[in-house]
Amino acid sequence: MIFLNPAALWWLSLLIPLAALYFLKVKPERHQSALLFLWEKVFQEKQSSTLFKRFRNWLSLLLLTLAFIAIVFAMAKPYFAGLSGRRNLIIIIDCSASMNTLQGGESIFEMAQQKARNIIRNLLPSQRAVLASVGTDMKILVGATSNKRELLEGISKLKPTQCALNPEAFRFLKKRKDFYPDSRALLLTDGCFIGAASLRSIEIIKVGSKKNNAGIIGFDIVRLPSGNNSDAGIYINCASTYPDQIQVDLSLACGTPGNVIKVFPLKLKKGVNRPQILKVENAPSGKWFASLDKPQSLSIDNMTCAILRDPPPVKVGILSSNGIYSLLVGSYSQGKTMTVVSKSPEVLICEGNEPEGNNVDKIIIIKPYGKSSFWNHCGSIVDLQTVDIDIAEHPVMKFLKMDNTEIEGVRQLTAPQNSNIIAKTNSGQPLIYKTTSQGKTAYVLNFDPMQGDFFLQVDFPVLLGTAVMDLYGRGASLPPVFKTGSRLPSGTATAFTGGTMLCPDNTVVAYEPDKKLKMPGFYTLKKNGRTLQIAAALLSAPDTLVASSKVESTNKPVASGIPVSLILLVSAILLISLEEILYNRRKAG
Amino acid sequence: MLKLTDPEFIRKLEMLSLLTRKVLGGTLKADRKTLKKGSGTTFADYTEYNFGDDYRSIDWNIYARLENLVIKLFELEEDLHIYLLVDFSRSMLSKTVFAKQLAAAIGYIALNNLDRLTVYGLADHLQPIIRPSHGRSRVMPMLRALESTECFGEDTDFEQCIKEFQSRGHRPGLCVVISDFFVHGEFEKALDYLVWNRHDLFCLQVSSPQDFKCELRGDIELQCVETGESKRVTIGPAEAARFAETVKEWNLKVQRSCERRGIGFSSASVTIPFELIIQNILRHGGLVT
Numbered sequence: 061m062i063f064l065n066p067a068a069l070w071w072l073s074l075l076i077p078l079a080a081l082y083f084l085k086v087k088p089e090r091h092q093s094a095l096l097f098l099w100e101k102v103f104q105e106k107q108s109s110t111l112f113k114r115f116r117n118w119l120s121l122l123l124l125t126l127a128f129i130a131i132v133f134a135m136a137k138p139y140f141a142g143l144s145g146r147r148n149l150i151i152i153i154d155c156s157a158s159m160n161t162l163q164g165g166e167s168i169f170e171m172a173q174q175k176a177r178n179i180i181r182n183l184l185p186s187q188r189a190v191l192a193s194v195g196t197d198m199k200i201l202v203g204a205t206s207n208k209r210e211l212l213e214g215i216s217k218l219k220p221t222q223c224a225l226n227p228e229a230f231r232f233l234k235k236r237k238d239f240y241p242d243s244r245a246l247l248l249t250d251g252c253f254i255g256a257a258s259l260r261s262i263e264i265i266k267v268g269s270k271k272n273n274a275g276i277i278g279f280d281i282v283r284l285p286s287g288n289n290s291d292a293g294i295y296i297n298c299a300s301t302y303p304d305q306i307q308v309d310l311s312l313a314c315g316t317p318g319n320v321i322k323v324f325p326l327k328l329k330k331g332v333n334r335p336q337i338l339k340v341e342n343a344p345s346g347k348w349f350a351s352l353d354k355p356q357s358l359s360i361d362n363m364t365c366a367i368l369r370d371p372p373p374v375k376v377g378i379l380s381s382n383g384i385y386s387l388l389v390g391s392y393s394q395g396k397t398m399t400v401v402s403k404s405p406e407v408l409i410c411e412g413n414e415p416e417g418n419n420v421d422k423i424i425i426i427k428p429y430g431k432s433s434f435w436n437h438c439g440s441i442v443d444l445q446t447v448d449i450d451i452a453e454h455p456v457m458k459f460l461k462m463d464n465t466e467i468e469g470v471r472q473l474t475a476p477q478n479s480n481i482i483a484k485t486n487s488g489q490p491l492i493y494k495t496t497s498q499g500k501t502a503y504v505l506n507f508d509p510m511q512g513d514f515f516l517q518v519d520f521p522v523l524l525g526t527a528v529m530d531l532y533g534r535g536a537s538l539p540p541v542f543k544t545g546s547r548l549p550s551g552t553a554t555a556f557t558g559g560t561m562l563c564p565d566n567t568v569v570a571y572e573p574d575k576k577l578k579m580p581g582f583y584t585l586k587k588n589g590r591t592l593q594i595a596a597a598l599l600s601a602p603d604t605l606v607a608s609s610k611v612e613s614t615n616k617p618v619a620s621g622i623p624v625s626l627i628l629l630v631s632a633i634l635l636i637s638l639e640e641i642l643y644n645r646r647k648a649g
Numbered sequence: 650m651l652k653l654t655d656p657e658f659i660r661k662l663e664m665l666s667l668l669t670r671k672v673l674g675g676t677l678k679a680d681r682k683t684l685k686k687g688s689g690t691t692f693a694d695y696t697e698y699n700f701g702d703d704y705r706s707i708d709w710n711i712y713a714r715l716e717n718l719v720i721k722l723f724e725l726e727e728d729l730h731i732y733l734l735v736d737f738s739r740s741m742l743s744k745t746v747f748a749k750q751l752a753a754a755i756g757y758i759a760l761n762n763l764d765r766l767t768v769y770g771l772a773d774h775l776q777p778i779i780r781p782s783h784g785r786s787r788v789m790p791m792l793r794a795l796e797s798t799e800c801f802g803e804d805t806d807f808e809q810c811i812k813e814f815q816s817r818g819h820r821p822g823l824c825v826v827i828s829d830f831f832v833h834g835e836f837e838k839a840l841d842y843l844v845w846n847r848h849d850l851f852c853l854q855v856s857s858p859q860d861f862k863c864e865l866r867g868d869i870e871l872q873c874v875e876t877g878e879s880k881r882v883t884i885g886p887a888e889a890a891r892f893a894e895t896v897k898e899w900n901l902k903v904q905r906s907c908e909r910r911g912i913g914f915s916s917a918s919v920t921i922p923f924e925l926i927i928q929n930i931l932r933h934g935g936l937v938t
Contacts, residue, residue, distance in 0.1 A: 088868035088881055094740030095860065095892075096873040096880060097833045098899060102891045103882055 068135035075128065079121060086117055086643070120642050127635035134628035147244050148188045148204065149618075150233070151176050151211075152262070153218060154249035155195040156225035157544070158603035161250070161271055161358045168268035169220040172248040175267060179246070180211045181623050194247070195221040196545035196576060198232040222360055222579055223545030224600035225253035230262065246618065251611030252602045263615035274300040274308060274328050274352060275361025275604035278335060279597065281348050281368045281540045283397075292343030292368055296350060297335040299604045300328040306354070312340065313349040317363070326352075332601055345370040347582060347595070348540075361604045364597035365582060366540035374398050374532045377405025377420065384515055385409055385426075385524070392521040398528055407528045414502075422531040423502040424524065426509065427469060433497035434504055439472030444512075445485035454482050456492070456503070456526045460519045467491070469508025492523075494530075503527045541595045542577050552585075552592065559587025564596075653753045653792040661924050662757035694722045729764040730822025731755070732848070734814070735778070736855075737770040737798060738805040739874040740831045743919075744855045748827050749795050750923040751853060755825055756791045760784065766791065767819070771828065772802025775813035804875045805832045807839035814843075821847035829855050830903045833876075837906050844910055851913035853930065854903060858920060861896050863889040 159169035278297030509515035564581025577596035698718035768779035907914035
């Protein structure tokens with residue numbers, strides 16, 4: 061043990077005069093009585109406590125002496141030199157959403173704050189510390205300082221975010237490590253993020269213990285390509301840390317959280333569960349909410365939201381003398397997802413080959429013929445063939461039941477090497493494939509739908525519709541929900557730069573491209589009369605699987621807890637209180 | 650606090666003296682009737698004439714009717730020896746004034762009834778305050794003497810005081826002992842001495858609420874006001890309660906001792922006006938008819 065202020069030990073020399081003062085203090089007052097002989101009678105009956113009474117003053121003096129020594133030692137500021145290495149510290153507090161988890165009435169984040177405070181209180185005057193927070197990115201809150209008050213105030217100002225921890229944020233520390241040489245980086249975290257095990261230069265101090273929780277980690281809602289275009293498909297994925305399977309109800313609401321459209325019972329096993337695909341008929345577009353009914357230790361992942369969009373119809377151009385294609389496209393989409401246009405189409409459907417001078421980059425070619433960059437060789441028609449589907453889960457094929465369907469008008473054709481063959485004939489001829497050439501993307505449908513009346517089957521208009529939608533690229537449209545902490549895609553961000561953004565807490569901020577969606581809920585972007593609604597939710601498996609990560613503390617011993625000086629002071633107060641009780645007993649009986 | 654020589658105080662004493670009537674023995678003619686027959690003015694009885702009787706007492710009317718010589722007997726009116734033994738030890742310090750008032754009242758009544766009054770102070774020795782006195786003219790000297798008497802001595806030794814009292818050869822009379830009876834040693838022997846010497850004895854215990862209630866708490870060094878002896882004690886609520894109980898037990902013991910010996914006993918608290926106490930005590934204590 062070393063004393064930072066050894067001069068304070070000189071105060072111990074006051075012990076003897078203080079002891080003398082003590083005996084003067086405890087000297088009893090003298091009172092005259094005419095009834096001493098009766099008092100003697102009273103005290104003859106209480107002989108048993110005489111021994112204690114005799115040594116009571118000494119016991120009291122011993123307590124006061126110990127209290128005085130404790131105070132002097134506290135003033136001398138003792139510390140244990142060998143415990144921590146006493147290097148400068150970089151204290152990083154995890155501010156991710158999982159830190160909001162409640163454990164025994166307080167959140168894991170509050171526990172981490174308390175641990176950080178204890179570490180700071182034990183800093184030596186010669187030690188410096190940096191206070192940083194990590195969430196979607198890392199921020200230095202208090203630069204290298206030995207000012208404990210400043211550091212403690214920095215901790216008090218910290219608040220947990222509602223975003224998942226971004227492991228990339230730790231790169232920031234690597235860049236700045238040169239600024240803090242000979243320092244230890246301590247991360248106070250619940251360990252709920254990916255890549256925690258690979259943090260070698262950071263010592264992890266794990267906070268919180270395993271806690272039961274279940275939540276939504278994946279959510280998507282899209283319009284299904286059905287006949288009336290009013291049904292919606294919902295993708296939902298949940299995770300649970302309960303040791304046993306639990307039953308929860310998933311409520312789907314539209315417009316407002318209270319307007320429940322449908323309730324699905326779900327059985328959740330421990331860990332990440334298999335995703336569920338649910339169908340909602342006549343689903344209106346707009347705001348959608350999904351929530352689990354069971355209250356959990358982490359509440360933020362119990363509810364998620366999304367926007368079901370009805371994008372403007374895709375402009376389809378048809379180059380064919382046969383009007384059946386226009387009829388099929390029009391009746392399939394009913395003007396909602398596709399519309400047939402004569403000028404400036406976005407997707408072109410043509411028979412045989414693309415026209416000369418075509419500048420449409422998304423093409424569907426039916427009954428291929430002649431030379432084209434979308435096939436290497438196109439030969440003669442082969443006999444009746446049956447369909448053999450290679451990729452059943454492909455967006456174009458997943459709604460079709462064409463396996464073993466007889467089909468006619470198939471030509472001997474060689475698909476380019478970069479082609480993605482989705483279906484072949486039983487003889488191996490490429491039947492449906494997607495290929496790219498000269499910046500254009502095309503679906504080649506190597507058959508004649510007019511032969512064998514294939515165009516009358518329901519599969520053909522669905523095939524056309526899904527191929528158009530795939531070519532147009534649903535991926536280019538905004539997703540129904542963003543993860544909290546993410547930014548908008550660059551195209552959308554650029555379009556709304558300089559506009560305003562209404563956040564879920566009803567605050568309006570100026571929108572910048574680097575603006576992150578930090579809160580779960582709905583945002584409204586506005587610029588020049590154009591409005592865009594987007595949704596954000598946590599949807600983070602590591603955060604939902606709260607405190608169940610196998611990450612353990614990796615830190616070397618660090619001076620934390622209550623400082624020795626404070627313990628000594630508290631002990632002194634306790635001793636003085638005990639002595640006061642004894643003294644009070646002597647003074648007040 | 651009234652002085653003993655104040656006119657108001659004396660008026661109170663005058664009121665009290667009107668209440669007193671008691672038949673006791675004595676040698677001088679006084680306002681007090683006795684059981685003895687003698688040369689008073691009030692007829693008492695007849696008795697047969699014997700040789701040597703005063704022939705002036707023969708009732709000739711009876712002789713004329715019955716031819717028997719009988720003489721008239723008259724009630725003898727005598728004075729009474731009243732001894733006031735007032736405790737002036739230091740334990741009475743807070744109760745001295747009250748004790749003096751009681752003594753003054755009884756002494757006034759005695760002198761007003763032409764009784765013979767003697768007042769002594771008790772402590773570790775006997776101290777005369779009023780020599781045997783007789784007559785109303787001695788009232789003021791008696792009051793002044795009582796007023797000027799202060800506590801004395803270093804202890805209360807009843808036995809020694811009574812022995813000294815007896816050695817002075819006093820005739821039997823009414824002994825009124827005014828004390829708190831907080832006596833370290835034996836007090837019963839002293840009472841026995843007085844009873845054996847045919848004194849009519851009456852004990853008047855003076856008490857104060859402070860005697861029962863101990864306000865002191867904590868570590869205290871108690872010093873005896875009389876002997877100077879000291880003792881370190883720790884007084885808490887339990888000890889204070891036990892002390893109050895012990896004082897009550899002690900007072901009960903004093904009362905029982907008096908009752909066993911046929912001694913009149915009464916206790917008087919300083920919180921009650923002395924005249925009320927005198928009225929009650931004298932009425933119920935048997936001193937006044």
